[in-house]
Amino acid sequence: MDPLTLFTLQTLNALSLSALLFFISLGLTLIFGIMRVVNFAHGALFMLGAYVGVATQTASGSFLLSLIAAPLAAAVLGLAFERCALSRLYAREHSAFLLVTFGLALALTEAIRLIWGADARQAELPDSLSGIVFVMDEPFPIYRLLLIGAGLACALLCWAGLQRTRLGLLLRAASQNPTMTAALGNDVGRVRAAVFAMACALAALGGALAAPLLSASLGLGSNVIIDAFVIVMIGGMGSFLGTAAGSLLVGFAQTFGNYYAPELALGMTYALMIAVLVVRPGGLFGRVE
Amino acid sequence: MRPADPRLVLLLIALAGVLAFVLPGHATTLLTEALILALFALSLDLLVGHARLTSFGHAGPWALGAYLAGAMMLSWGVPLPFAVLLAGLGTAALAIPIGWLCVRTGGVTFAMLSLAFAQLGYAVVVKWNAVTGGSDGLAGIPRAGLPDVLAGREGYHLLVAVFLAAAYLVAHGFITSPLGRIVAAVRENEQRAEALGHDPRRIRLTVFVLSYFLAGIAGALYAGFAGYVSPELFFWTVSGHVLVMVILGGAGTLIGPMLGALVFFYAEHELSALTESWGLFLGLLFILVVIFAPRGLMGLVRRTS
Amino acid sequence: MTQRIARRPLAALLAAPALVGVGTARAQGQPLKIGVPTAMTGTWAALGSQVVRSCRLWQKAMNAEGGLLGRPIEFLFEDTQGTPANCLRKAQEMVERDRVNILLGLMASSEALAVMPKLAEWNALFISSVNGAGSITAESWVPNAFRANTSGPMGARALALWLRNSPQTDFFSLSLDYSWGRSSVETFEGLLRGIGKRSIGNVFAPVGTRDYSSFITRVRQANPQALYIALTGDDGTAFLRQAAQYRLFERMPVVTETVDMLFTRPAGEAAIGLVGGSRYSFAYDIPANNTFVSRFRAEYNDLPDTYDGEQWQACEVLAAAIRKAGSTETPQVVAALRDLELNSIKGPLKIRACDGQAEQQGFVVRVARREGFPYPVPDVISTFTAAEVTPACRASNFT
Structure with missing residues (x-):
């Protein structure tokens, strides 16, 4: 393998990994930006996505359906959790969220074990996605190209959503100044619930894609x-661009x-994070809290 | 929150120490470990409760102390009390540069920086096979240089209780000292403290180093207790657990986090013996505690009394 | 106080004959408690569930026959989450509170290494069914610890013996960067030299690696004739799935120290063709094993996997030792375990006295699609004698 081929292949590898990482960290940073909550349950939600995805695919035979069912399930769960637990805590200190999301992570992990058992579960990719393409005479999985595409599409969609829609405007406003946004007659509670559900859905979509x-x-x-966590910190908590950059990095x-x-x-990766945070405590694109 | 009466706390610790002569052997062993964790949680409370620096990497000093003491006792037979103190000092020494970088920030950035350093420690221990035993860790660590009375189950329990009492006195003495009040002032209003001529970074660094010192002691006592250290001690879940202990008990009260450690430890231990699904119940318990006991268990105690 | 002291000898005198009578009757009827501190949740949960279900099946079978020495078997299962600190605590509690003196089913090697130095102090014994680390019967060996299972070096040895006749000569190794992986690769590379083949390199992925693409590229760049992997559990599954997606297996055969359905099953089609040593498989065509497999399938409607079989064998070793000793006390059982011989589900087996390792046959299997199984399963392709695959006493390699 000549150096150029090697470099090209590794770049594609890195991009596909970055895409997966992006799905997980985007939700984390959204939750932080809007709600100032560090969500410890995010990993468990990612795992939930993988399990629901595999179960859906096994039951229905459709990979596409699994990509819809997983985020949907997580969004419903996230919404319920936000309404029942988080919404009572916004007036409280940061540490309350730590404990409550830690609790969710513990409970959710065990619930998954109770439902699906301790053995790993899997489903095969459909034939259309399990093929390869040749990149400079070297085989490269089509599925990884799809991941890169999905990551890019998600990034563009979210970006456009944040910049161009009313919801996006509201989100950005709530992130900058929640009190003012509420004073202007917006229901911040509803925005928070929507954001949390969306972030959970993103994590689960990542899980279903990683399965x-x-x-x-x-x-x-x-x-x-x-x-x-590392990605969100490197990029800057609550920064969309930062998360994209952090995922790539x-x-x-x-x-x-x-x-x-x-x-x-x-x-x-930890050394990288220390280096970034020492030079820029708010992360690459973030504000100092 | 007003700190609890130190005499009461010391009495409770003394009681816990004496329990060794009443309880059956296995219960004493459990309580010894619980007291070590109480010391660990106490050390974190200085950062979280008193300086409002939420560390998410407290597994770092804990594991470092354990490895330092373990290596000293295993390789050179350094007597345990010295090994524990030296391990604490070694941890504190390393805390100076690490703290210098960390305390410049606050909030989540501080939490993640401390986490990164703990994870780096994990990486170093796993890679530095020749000294640390790699992923296998160090086994067969003796309680070196202790007379038989102290090396036994009850004796070691008493030793731990004495260390806990001493650590509590140090922590309590610190937060009630002039310096401790300045820490509180910096926490409440950094600008004003600065205007009064205090360097916030330096002040926070002092708490950081003291906290790491005590966590190192706790880890060192654990090494003597278990006779075994492994890289898992560095793992981020350990940091998560001790943070939960502090918040569960009520940050900033010193006694609260110690009680939180006991409750967390016994809850997990007893639940996991009862059911494989202990995680489900423990998780739900945390969620309920947060919603219905805003100031942790201490808040609950205060409200009812 | 004085009254109590004065009365005590009298009371003791009165009670003594009665106690003796009750004592023996009790010992006969009282359950024999066996401690199993194992990983029921966490990363190792899937292995732990095998250990538990196999113990339960064995308990059922034994108690149906009237127990051991007339005593019913009772297992105490406790969850360690696979971490040494928890394992140490649970084991200690079993010993001190429940008076357990026999421990089985420890999961991670680090857990076993934490518990083993304590055995003498506890007057307890431990029979390993899962722990593969060579050090357990070498530098970390203690007199009260025994290993009924095939160790890592034994699996690598069986594989190397099989590879003698293979056309490939240049091997590359891939593993995770921790004790088992490192020692497995080291042992295998030493064995390669012994059979006139060579290692052209190795790479150790950091613990926690989930994306193997970079390592797959590295292997392709090295372009060996065959690849040796020491990966198991989720790591093994992730690697096999991803390597298949990169069509790596079309370039080179992949061999491994231990083939385990735990990771080949979720790997699905990707595992087909994988060759490796085997610690246990339902596919061993040995009468005792066929009986076990049908009994297991009747109970659980599932095939027994590696640690189902290894745990069953460890239980059988324990039963044989207790029968031979005529006692369940630690010193007697330990003495009986030394040089114990029996016929197990893996064929003839002998616990050697010098380091507690069970000498047993070595198997090499290949994962293949077989009639009547919904997923690819191992198939035995070669068997070696105990003498060929067991390392020297207290040694973890074959030099």
Whole structure:
């Protein structure tokens, strides 16, 4: 394999990883930006997405349907949780959210084990997506290209949604100044509920998209959440652009780091985060809190 | 919140210590571990409750203290009390540069920076096989240099209780000292404290180092207790658990987090013995506590009394 | 106070004969408690559930026959979440509170390594069914610990013996960067030299790796004739699925230290063709095993997997030792375990006295699509004698 081919392949690898990471961290940063909540249950929601996705596909035979069912289930759960628990806590300190979302993560993980058992679950990709294309004579999975596309589409959609729609305007306003937004006659409570449900849906969509690569298993949640935290911090809590940049940075750092310096790869993302936060405490695109 | 009467707290710790001679053996062993965790939670309360710096990497000093003490006792037979103190000091020494970088920030950034340092510690321990035993950890750590009376189950329990009492006195002494009041002032209004001539970064660093020192002591006591240290001690779930203990008990009260540690520890232990689905119940319990007991268990205690 | 002291000898005298009588009767009727602190939740939960269900089945079978030495079997299961701190606490509590002196089913090697130094102090014994780390019967060995299962080095050895006749000569190794993975690769590379083949490199992925694309590219770049992997559980599944998506298996055969349906089953079609050592498989065509498999399927409507079989074998080893000792006390059972011989579901087995390792046959399997199974399953392609696959005493490699 010549250096150019290697570089191209690894870039594609990194982009597909970044896309997956983007789905998880976007929800996390949305929740933080609008609600000032650090959501510990985000990893468990990602895992829920993988399980619901696999179960849907096994039952219906449709991969596409699994990509609809997983976010839907998570959104419903998120909405219920926001209404029943989080909404009572907005006047309280940060630490309340830590504890309450930690509780959700614990309970949700166990609920998943009770429903689907301890063994990993999987479903095969449909033939149309399990093929390969040749990139400079090297095979590359079509599914990974699809992931890159999905990540890009999600980013563009969210970006347009935030910039161009009334809801987006409201979201940005609520993120900047919730009291003022409420004073102007907007129902901030409803905005928060919508955001939380949407963020849960994004995490679950990420889980459903990751399932063909990883299968659905119980360790999924705790593994992925730290990466998501790192990305959100690097990008800047609550910053959409920052999350996109953070996902790319971590995706590329992991892919190329694993290739050139696997010995250092374990600590690399953390070192990266420390470096960014020491230089810019608010993250690359964030404001200092 | 007004801190509890220190005499009462010391009495409770003394009681917990003496319980070793009443309880059956296995219950004493459990209580020893619970007291070590209480010391760990106490150390975090200085940061979270008193300086309002929510650390999400307290597994770092805990594990570092455990590894330092473990290595000292295993390789050189350093007597346990010295090994514990030295491990605490070593942790505190490392806390100076780490703290210098962390305390410049606050809020979530601080939490994530402290997490990153703990995770880096995990990476170093896993990779530095020759010294740390890699992912296998260090096994067979002796309670070095202790007379048989103290090395036994009851003796070690008493030793832990004494360390806990001392740590509590240090922590209580600190927050009621002039310096401790300045910390509170910086927490409440940084600009005003600065105008009065205090350097907030320095002030916060002092709390940070003290907190890491005590967490290091707790970890070192754990190494002597378990006779075993492994990289899992560094893991972020440990940081999460101790943070939950502090919040559950009521941050800023010193006694609250210690009680929170006991409640968390026993709740998980007893629930997991009763049912495989302990996570479900523990999770729901946390959610209910947050909603119905805003100031943690201490708040609940205060309200009823 | 004085009264109580004065009365005590009298009371003791009165009670003594009665106590002796009750004591033996009790020992006969009282359940034999066996402690199983294992991972029922967390990353290792799937393995833990195998351990638990196999113990339950064995308990049912034993108690139907009237128990052991006339005592019914009673298991105490406790969840350790797979972390050494929890495992140590639960094990200690079983020993101190419930007077358990036999521990089975410890999950992570780190858990076993944390518990083993405590066994002497607790006057307890431990028979491993899961732990593969070579060190358990080498530098970390303690007299009260035994290993009924096939160790990691034994699996690698069986594989290497099978590879002697393979056309491939250049191998590349991939594993996660932790003790088991490192020692597995080290053992395998040593074995390669012994059979006149060579290792052209290795790479260790950081613990927690989920995306293997970069490592798959690395393997392709190295372009070996065959790939050795030491990955299991979720890691193994993730790698196999992703490698299949990159069509890696069309380039080179993949071999591994231990084939386990736990990770080959969720890998689906991607696992077809994988060759490796095997610790246990339902596919072993041994009469005792066929009986076990049909009994297991009748109970659970599922095929027994690696640790179902390994746990069953560990229970059988324990039963044989207790019968031989005529006692359940630690020193007697430990003495009986030394040089214990029996016929198990994996064929003839002997616990050697010097390090507690069970000498047993080594199997090599290939994952294939087979008639009557909904997913690809292992198929035995070669069997080696215990002498061929067991390392020397207290050694974890074969040099």
